Amino acid sequence: MPLKIVLPFGALLLAVSLAAGTRSQSPTANAPAAANAQSRYEPAYTQDGRLLFPARYREWVFLSSGVDMSYNPKAQAAGHSVFDNVFVNPEAYAKFLQTGTWPDKTVLVLEARMGMDKGSINRQGQYQGTQVLGIEVHVKDEARFPGKWAFFDFDNEVSGSLFPKEASCYSCHAEHAAVDTTFVQFYPTLLPVAKAKQTLSESYLKEEAAAK
Numbered sequence: 001m002p003l004k005i006v007l008p009f010g011a012l013l014l015a016v017s018l019a020a021g022t023r024s025q026s027p028t029a030n031a032p033a034a035a036n037a038q039s040r041y042e043p044a045y046t047q048d049g050r051l052l053f054p055a056r057y058r059e060w061v062f063l064s065s066g067v068d069m070s071y072n073p074k075a076q077a078a079g080h081s082v083f084d085n086v087f088v089n090p091e092a093y094a095k096f097l098q099t100g101t102w103p104d105k106t107v108l109v110l111e112a113r114m115g116m117d118k119g120s121i122n123r124q125g126q127y128q129g130t131q132v133l134g135i136e137v138h139v140k141d142e143a144r145f146p147g148k149w150a151f152f153d154f155d156n157e158v159s160g161s162l163f164p165k166e167a168s169c170y171s172c173h174a175e176h177a178a179v180d181t182t183f184v185q186f187y188p189t190l191l192p193v194a195k196a197k198q199t200l201s202e203s204y205l206k207e208e209a210a211a212k
Contacts, residue, residue, distance in 0.1 A: 041089045042105045043139045050159035051137060054089075056107040061093040062086070063187040067126060069117065081115025083128045084186070085089040096190060100197025101180050104148075106140040108182065124182040135160075138173075138182065149173070149181050 041060075044052045063086040088096075092106035113128040135154040142148045150202050151169050152160035163169060178185040178201055179194045185204060 029187075040091055041107065043107055043141055045144075046159050049075075050161060051139065052159050053154060053157045054107060054109060054137065055157065057087050057089075057107075057111075060087040060089050060109070063088055063190065064107075066186060081117075081126050082133060083113045083115055083126075085111045085113065085128075087111070097193055100194045100199035102140055102182060104140055104142045108138040110136045110138070140180075175203055176207065177201060 041054065041056075043054075046052065054082050065086070066084040068081050069084060089105075089107045089111045092103055092180035095103040111137070112133040114131040114133055115126045117126055137152045137154065137160060138149060138151065140149050144150075147165075147170070149170075151163040151167065153163060173181040173183070177183050178191065179199050180201075184194050184200075
C-alpha cells in the first residue's frame with residue numbers, strides 16, 4: 001500500500017502491467033488454511049489515532065505484485081523499478097472468497113521494494129531487492145472512519161500516520177476501484193470471485209466496457 005518513496009495505496013490503479021504470484025490451486029481450496037494461518041488480526045491504534053504497525057503482515061495472504069505501475073510517478077522518477085507487493089489479513093481473505101467483498105477490520109498492506117536487474121546469476125529481467133521503499137496500509141474500520149476505509153503511511157515499524165481525507169487516494173479508490181473501494185481488478189485470484197459474486201462496482205464495469 002516509508003523509507004522513503006511513499007506509494008499512494010491509491011495504488012493499485014489504472015490498467016498497467018502486473019506480475020502476479022499465485023498458486024495453481026483454486027483460492028477457495030486454500031481458504032481454511034489461510035484463515036488459520038495466524039491468530040485473528042484486528043487493527044489497533046495509539047491514543048492520538050496512529051495505526052499500530054501490523055508486524056506479521058508477511059505471514060498473511062499474498063495477493064499480487066505490480067511492477068512500475070503508472071499511478072506511481074515518484075517511483076518512476078527515482079530511476080529504477082519498484083515492485084508493489086500486496087498482502088491481506090487471512091480472515092478478510094477467507095470472507096472475501098465467501099462473499100465477494102471485504103468484511104469490517106480488513107487490512108491491506110502495500111509494501112514497495114526496490115527492483116534489481118543484476119545480481120548473482122541474473123543478467124536480465126527484474127527481481128526484488130531487500131530494500132523496502134515504503135509501506136502503506138488500507139484499513140476498513142466501520143466504527144472508526146466515516147467512510148469506513150482509511151489509508152495510513154508508515155515510515156517506521158511502530159505506527160503509521162493517517163492520510164487526510166483530502167488526499168487523492170480516497171477519491172481515486174472511490175472512482176476506480178473494482179470492489180468496495182479496493183483495486184481487486186489487480187488481484188488475479190480475487191477478480192474471478194468478485195465476478196462470480198457480482199460485486200464489481202458500476203464505475204469499474206463502465207471503465208472496462210469503455211476500454212474494449
